[in-house]
Amino acid sequence: xxxxxxxxxxxxxxxxxxxxxxxxxxxxxxxxxxxxxxxxxxxxxxxxxxxxxxxxxxxxxxxxxxxxxxxxxxxxxxxxxxxxxxxxxxxxxxxxxxxxxxxxxxxxxxxxxxxxxxxxxxxxxxxxxxxxxxxxxxxxxxxxxxxxxxxxxxxxxxxxxxxxxxxxxxxxxxxxxxxxxxxxxxxxxxxxxxxxxxxxxxxxxxxxxxxxxxxxxxxxxxxxxxxxxxxxxxxxxxxxxxxxxxxxxxxxxxxxxxxxxxxxxxxxxxxxxxxxxxxxxxxxxxxxxxxxxxxxxxxxxxxxx
Amino acid sequence: xxxxxxxxxxxxxxxxxxxxxxxxxxxxxxxxxxxxxxxxxxxxxxxxxxxxxxxxxxxxxxxxxxxxxxxxxxxxxxxxxxxxxxxxxxxxxxxxxxxxxxxxxxxxxxxxxxxxxxxxxxxxxxxxxxxxxxxxxxxxxxxxxxxxxxxxxxxxxxxxxxxxxxxxxxxxxxxxxxxxxxxxxxxxxxxxxxxxxxxxxxxxxxxxxxxxxxxxxxxxxxxxxxxxxxxxxxxxxxxxxxxxxxxxxxxxxxxxxxxxxxxxxxxxxxxxxxxxxxxxxxxxxxxxxxxxxxxxxxxxxxxxxxxxxxxxxxxxxxxxxxxxxxxxxxxxxxxxx
Numbered sequence: 001x002x003x004x005x006x007x008x009x010x011x012x013x014x015x016x017x018x019x020x021x022x023x024x025x026x027x028x029x030x031x032x033x034x035x036x037x038x039x040x041x042x043x044x045x046x047x048x049x050x051x052x053x054x055x056x057x058x059x060x061x062x063x064x065x066x067x068x069x070x071x072x073x074x075x076x077x078x079x080x081x082x083x084x085x086x087x088x089x090x091x092x093x094x095x096x097x098x099x100x101x102x103x104x105x106x107x108x109x110x111x112x113x114x115x116x117x118x119x120x121x122x123x124x125x126x127x128x129x130x131x132x133x134x135x136x137x138x139x140x141x142x143x144x145x146x147x148x149x150x151x152x153x154x155x156x157x158x159x160x161x162x163x164x165x166x167x168x169x170x171x172x173x174x175x176x177x178x179x180x181x182x183x184x185x186x187x188x189x190x191x192x193x194x195x196x197x198x199x200x201x202x203x204x205x206x207x208x209x210x211x212x213x214x215x216x217x218x219x220x221x222x223x224x225x226x227x228x229x230x231x232x233x234x235x236x237x238x239x240x241x242x243x244x245x246x247x248x249x250x251x252x253x254x255x256x257x258x259x260x261x262x263x264x265x266x267x268x269x270x271x272x273x274x275x276x277x278x279x280x281x282x283x284x285x286x287x288x289x290x291x292x293x294x295x296x297x298x299x300x301x302x303x304x305x
Numbered sequence: 306x307x308x309x310x311x312x313x314x315x316x317x318x319x320x321x322x323x324x325x326x327x328x329x330x331x332x333x334x335x336x337x338x339x340x341x342x343x344x345x346x347x348x349x350x351x352x353x354x355x356x357x358x359x360x361x362x363x364x365x366x367x368x369x370x371x372x373x374x375x376x377x378x379x380x381x382x383x384x385x386x387x388x389x390x391x392x393x394x395x396x397x398x399x400x401x402x403x404x405x406x407x408x409x410x411x412x413x414x415x416x417x418x419x420x421x422x423x424x425x426x427x428x429x430x431x432x433x434x435x436x437x438x439x440x441x442x443x444x445x446x447x448x449x450x451x452x453x454x455x456x457x458x459x460x461x462x463x464x465x466x467x468x469x470x471x472x473x474x475x476x477x478x479x480x481x482x483x484x485x486x487x488x489x490x491x492x493x494x495x496x497x498x499x500x501x502x503x504x505x506x507x508x509x510x511x512x513x514x515x516x517x518x519x520x521x522x523x524x525x526x527x528x529x530x531x532x533x534x535x536x537x538x539x540x541x542x543x544x545x546x547x548x549x550x551x552x553x554x555x556x557x558x559x560x561x562x563x564x565x566x567x568x569x570x571x572x573x574x575x576x577x578x579x580x581x582x583x584x585x586x587x588x589x590x591x592x593x594x595x596x597x598x599x600x601x602x603x604x605x606x607x608x609x610x611x612x613x614x615x616x617x618x619x620x621x622x623x624x625x626x627x628x629x630x631x632x633x634x635x636x637x638x639x640x641x642x
Contacts, residue, residue, distance in 0.1 A: 034437065089620055098627040101366050104440060105566050106623045108368075112559050113616035120609035229555065237445060240438045278452040281445040288442060289430035 004144050006266050012150035012219075014258030015157035016212055020231050021238030021254030022164065023208035025247050028239060029181030030201045032100055036107040037085055039232025040114035041206055045078040045213030046223050049129050052121045058223075063129045070131065075210040082206025085110050086199055094198070111232075118225045132218040153215045160211060161251065164204075168247075173200050181245065230277075234258070237284050243294025252296045257284070316635040317491030320577050321484045323636075327581075328480045340476050346584035347479035348540045350577060353564045354486040355533025357576035359526045360565060362499055364506035365436060368558055369443030372450035373420040373531040374538025375553035379454065379461055380416035381539040382548055385409050387469035394467045397459020409473050409543070417535040424531030425524070432523040447558070454550045466549040474544040482540060486533050490573055498525050563619045569629025574636045579629065583615070590614050 020038065027035045049063035049070075062073045089110050093103060135149040168174040173196075179187040180197045188194055212231065217223070234257055242253025257280070264276050272279070287295065311318070324347070331343050356370050383398055384407040392403055407415070431442040454461045461467075493499045502522040504512040513519060542548050560583070568579025596605030622629065 028437075032437075034441065089624070092624045093627065096624070096627050098623070099364075100436065101360075101364055101570075102566075102623060102627050104366050105562060106620060108559065108562065109616050109619045109623065112555075113613065113620065116609060116612035116616055120607070120613060226555075233444060233448060236441045240441045244435070244437050274456040275452055278449045278456075281449045281452075284445055285427070285430050285442055285449075288434055288438060292434050292438065294438075 002144060005146055006262070008146045008150050008154075009266075010259040010262035012153045012258075013262050014255040015153050016215060016231070017234045017238055017254035017258035017261075018251045019157055019160065019208050019212050019215075019254070020235030021242065021250040021257075022161075022247060023205035023212075024232070024235045025239045025242075025245075025250030026177075026201050026208070027205050028250075029245060029247065030177060030184065030198050031090070031094070031103070033090070033103040033107060034236055034239070035205070036104075036111040036232065037114055038205060038209060038235060039228030039230075040111050040118070041078050041082055041209035041228070042213045042216070042231055043118055043225060043228035044081055044114060045074050045210045046129075046217045046227060047118055047122055047225075048074055048077045048213075049131060049217060050122075050127060050223065054121075054123045056125060056127075058122070058127045058129070060129050060131075063131045067132065071210075071214060074214055075207050078210035078213065079203050079206035081114075082202045082209065083199060085114075086202040090202075091195065091198075094194075115225060122223070122225065124225055127223045128221050129217060129223060130221050131214070135218050149215075149219050153219070156211065156215060160208065164247075167204075173197070177201060234261075237281065241284055241287055241295050243297030246294070246297050249294055249296040253294070256295070313495060314488075314491065316574060317488050319636045320487050320574060324480060324483065324577070328476055332476065342584065342588045344474065344476045344479045344544060346580060347476070347483045348474065348537060348544050349561065349564060349584065350483045350537075350580040351479075351486045351540060352534050352537030352561050353576050353580045354483070354490045354573070355530045355535075355537055356561055356565055357530075357570065357573060358490050358493055358533060359523075359530035361570050361573070361576065362494065362502040362506065362526050363523050365523070366440045366562070367443045368440055368562075369431075369446040369450075370531065370534045370561070371538075371553045371557045372447045373424060373535040374541065374557065375450060375454060375550065376423050376538075377413075377416045377420040377535025378538040378542035378548055378553070379467075380419045381409075381412050382467055382470055382542060383460065384412035384415065385471055385543075386467060390469055394462050395460045397457075409471060413536060413539045416539055417532050420535030420538075421528050421532040424528050428524045428527045432520045432527060447554075451550060451554060454553075461550060462548075464550070466547045468547045470543050470546050470548065472543060472546050474540050479540060479544070482536060486536065487573065487577065489529070489533065490576075493526070493529060494573060498522055502526050559616075563615065566629055567619060567622050569631040569633070571628065571633050572631050572635050574634065575629050575631040578631060582630070586618060587611065587615065 020042070024035055024038050027033065049060060050058035051061040062070055065073065089106060090103070093106055135147070135152055137148055138145040139148050139151060168178055176187065176192045176197050177200060179190070180192055184194070216231070235254060238254030238257050239250040240253070241256070242249030242251070260283070261276065261280055264280055265273060268276060268279070328343065331340050352374060356367065359365070360367055383395065383402050384405055387394070388404070388406060391398065427446050431439060431446065434442045455463060457463070501512065501517045504515070505517055505519050505522060509519060538553070564580040564583045565576050566579065567583055568577065569575030590606070590611040593606040594608055594611055596603040
């Protein structure tokens with residue numbers, strides 16, 4: 001395999017993971033909760049592409065709509081589900097001021113609930129759906145062939161990151177979100193509305209999850225009721241190695257993980273390849289052992305008293 | 306002296322008596338299905354009590370303990386499973402293991418010790434993580450363990466199952482082991498190490514300032530809890546008679562955590578009660594999926610209701626009783642805690 005092709009693959013997977021980690025990081029920033037259900041938002045976005053049926057072959061539903069409409073519909077659905085989890089599960093919990101361990105378990109329960117619902121509606125058999133089929137064609141530049149879908153993934157990620165930066169810097173809601181992530185109590189005292197800022201964070205994470213569903217399905221074409229789990233784990237690990245609470249760290253952490261994963265896959269000897277994830281996540285534990293505060297944050301950013 | 310000793314052990318002892326009464330009562334009814342369900346619940350209880358030793362005392366959620374059940378269960382299978390077929394399922398075992406016929410109790414202790422050693426090694430890194438990164442570190446550990454066992458086909462049969470483990474787990478074995486686990490967990494809770502770890506749970510900075518070495522206390526609880534959880538995993542294998550790597554994944558993680566949280570993860574009584582409550586709910590839902598006869602027609606909940614209902618019930622309990630059904634309370638008089 002050509003080096004440049006390999007790099008494009010690596011950056012493409014890195015972009016996916018970066019988007020997942022960013023979605024998890026946005027919610028973590030304002031709520032101090034690692035949202036387990038994020039992966040299942042991605043699953044729901046993917047399954048919304050097909051008609052809900054227990055049959056083996058599911059005809060495309062939203063997946064058959066024209067491109068722009070498809071993107072809008074999936075984004076709307078996933079964002080609504082994300083907002084619903086906030087409104088009906090996490091907000092009542094927050095009202096009761098439960099500790100972070102209980103919040104973490106609840107998000108695990110929400111994740112399990114969403115997974116079980118998808119399993120209930122669509123059954124556990126993997127299904128296939130093809131969207132943006134033209135993206136699987138190869139782009140040829142100077143003898144190097146790269147699938148369009150990778151290029152598009154990278155471009156979409158860059159656009160979303162730029163939009164996110166603009167939102168956090170220039171839009172009032174974004175500034176409020178950064179303030180809440182910095183010091184929630186202080187931000188509230190200065191007039192930031194807690195429910196609103198958290199709902200916005202969930203909305204954004206939902207939209208990011210929708211983007212990942214679409215990008216990921218156009219790459220693989222396969223639906224599975226647990227397809228979000230490995231992505232979410234990659235996202236959690238990305239936010240953790242990036243440094244909890246830092247969005248730049250989350251993006252870099254997720255990106256780093258995706259790149260490392262692709263490179264390991266290509267460079268490992270044949271018989272070790274199936275165990276790639278074991279190696280990768282083992283490596284992550286070692287990295288965190290050396291730098292418990294994460295790779296991309298300043299040394300003194302521990303928990304304050 | 307004796308009175309103090311009894312008082313010290315009271316919450317543990319009363320739980321044991323309660324469990325024994327339930328077992329005898331169920332056995333006397335002669336309903337084998339219920340007895341089987343109770344045995345399964347007691348097997349899970351060993352795991353949940355083990356999980357409680359770490360999670361309950363440290364306040365750190367673990368998404369990784371199922372790794373130890375897996376390590377333990379397979380290590381026990383290597384020593385005791387199906388002598389005639391062992392070479393077929395697990396051709397990669399070294400010669401001395403391939404023909405070893407270890408008594409089941411010794412095998413279980415050795416296997417759980419292996420899991421505890423695995424915890425000790427992984428703990429060197431993970432026990433130093435922060436409150437938010439430790440659960441994710443533990444989840445990574447589970448991911449690593451599962452991937453390795455899935456691909457280590459010569460000794461784990463990979464994606465397929467190992468069949469023919471000796472079935473030595475009946476309701477009395479399970480009860481005996483669960484009681485031992487409860488006693489150990491209770492002794493840990495009231496020991497100096499347990500108290501120090503609970504102090505780090507309540508206020509880490511204050512505990513640190515009082516001279517508690519946080520990672521060391523966490524490590525002790527983690528290794529003990531891995532040992533107990535592994536014993537639970539071993540019983541699970543010898544209860545079902547088959548092992549598959551896919552059993553030891555998020556479903557089991559969710560189930561054991563739900564059992565821990567429903568009763569109240571801060572109390573040992575909570576862990577025990579939670580296991581019984583969740584097991585009972587599961588059995589009812591399972592029966593509901595099979596259908597009840599009402600006036601000659603069978604009314605059955607659709608397949609998959611069980612998981613949805615369980616998740617919804619757990620969420621409802623977390624929302625309405627965030628500390629679980631029992632909160633901090635233990636059975637009996639708790640002047641010592």
